[in-house]
Amino acid sequence: MVTTPRPIIDSVVRSVCGRGVERLVPLTGGGMNETYRAEFAGDVAVVVRIARQPTPWFIDEAHLMEQARAVGVPTAQVLGLEHLDHNGELLSFSIQQFLPGxxxxxxxxxxxxxxxxxxxxxxxxxxxxxxxxxxxxxxxxxxxxxxxxxxxxxxxxxxxxxxxxxxxxxxxxxxxxxxxxxxxxxxxxxxxxxxxxxxxxxxxxxxxxxxxxxxxxxxxxxxxxxxxxxxxxxxxxxxxxxxxxxxxxxxxxxxxxxxxxxxxxxxxxxxxxxxxxxxxxxxxxxxxxxxxxxxxxxxx
Incomplete structure (x- = not known):
């Protein structure tokens, strides 16, 4: 799988969370996407998911997760979505609350x-x-x-x-x-x-x-x-x-x-x-x- 350069991930996470990433840990799973745990100072972390699709991704996912959470389904809060072009390829980012376990x-x-x-x-x-x-x-x-x-x-x-x-x-x-x-x-x-x-x-x-x-x-x-x-x-x-x-x-x-x-x-x-x-x-x-x-x- 192609991996996204670390400076791009750091920049997107900072724009959503207002904090710099101290440690980036790849996570297993995540389907077709790159998935990381981005750690900040003070044992705080978020999940970063990155998709490479021809159109902006994760928008419907975030909406449906919110609907499910409203009826009592335990699921992460989506903190922010970002979409940017990198070398002619669209990268979609979903920054989500980190859930332990x-x-x-x-x-x-x-x-x-x-x-x-x-x-x-x-x-x-x-x-x-x-x-x-x-x-x-x-x-x-x-x-x-x-x-x-x-x-x-x-x-x-x-x-x-x-x-x-x-x-x-x-x-x-x-x-x-x-x-x-x-x-x-x-x-x-x-x-x-x-x-x-x-x-x-x-x-x-x-x-x-x-x-x-x-x-x-x-x-x-x-x-x-x-x-x-x-x-x-x-x-x-x-x-x-x-x-x-x-x-x-x-x-x-x-x-x-x-x-x-x-x-x-x-x-x-x-x-x-x-x-x-x-x-x-x-x-x-x-x-x-x-x-x-x-x-x-x-x-x-």
Whole structure:
């Protein structure tokens, strides 16, 4: 990944925060962006996210984060947005409040089973609050079920056949048929605000509590089933098989069955087909998980 020169980062942070950066620490994650912790004197810090996109970035994200925070979702305050040209390339900066803690993904192995289950249920409650937001149609990324293209399905099946064998390729083709049927027969669902990447890596845990939901870059209008499906596909072992815990927490605020509207299988298969077709392949564990999810939902 191309990194932004330190003097540019220092200048942008100073313009937003009015203070000079003493230490800049790269952070893991952050999706497609550079992400840093910028530290000031006195143990004060902010998060700096930098995107390289053809149009100004992070504007919709900041708006949707504010909407989510207004209904009780723990998320960082965006302190400022800046956009500047550097060598003919647009750089977008989001300077955010620093939230303490580590991701749920990082601490899974350190937690007693009872604490892990409690945190996942708390995450489900938070997700229901996210979904309580009525989204702006023109803000964020809209997530809808997509009709599989025959040529793309053929390509993905070929990749899966080469990686996992002919039985797995047949599962992919069944999944595409299932998704075509769902798109053709199900009415369009009502939209809520969806986080767009709701999984353990984006939940910050501090002192036994979920203190932050991070990385709202893919947030936007969608069926609540979209987030539930992403958890099932992407949460990782052992949590990807504990969507029941997410739903139990969700039920503290809203009915998960009504929110889901029977669409989680379709969204899960839609997402797995996309991941299986990535030009930069998913990890072997993710690859196998995608096929397993399709197999479960298309078993006769």
């Amino acid at each position: 580590r991701s749920l993904q990082q601490v899974i192995g350190e937690l007693p089973a009872s604490d892990l289950e409690r945190l996942v249920m708390d995450a489900g409650e938070i997700l229901a609050r996210v979904h309580s937001v009525v989204p702006d149609d023109d803000r964020g990324i809209r997530h809808e079920l997509r009709l599989p293209e025959e040529r793309e399905v053929t390509r993905v099946a070929r990749v899966v056949r080469e990686t996992l064998g002919p039985a797995a390729a047949a599962v992919v083709e069944r999944g595409a048929d299932f998704l075509r049927q769902e798109v053709a027969t199900r009415p369009a669902p009502p939209f809520s605000l969806a986080h767009g990447d709701f999984c353990p890596k984006n939940l910050l845990i501090h002192e036994g509590t979920v203190v932050g939901v991070i990385d709202w870059e893919f947030a936007g209008p969608a069926s609540p089933a979209y987030d539930l499906a992403q958890w099932e596909v992407d949460a990782g072992d052992p949590l990807h098989d504990r969507l029941d815990l997410v739903r139990r927490g969700y039920a503290r605020v809203a009915d998960p069955e009504s929110a889901d509207a029977g669409l989680t299988p379709a969204f899960a298969i839609d997402w797995t087909l996309e991941k299986l077709g990535w030009k930069n392949p998913a990890s072997p564990a993710q690859f196998r998980r995608c096929v397993d999810v399709i197999a479960r939902y298309t078993a006769s």
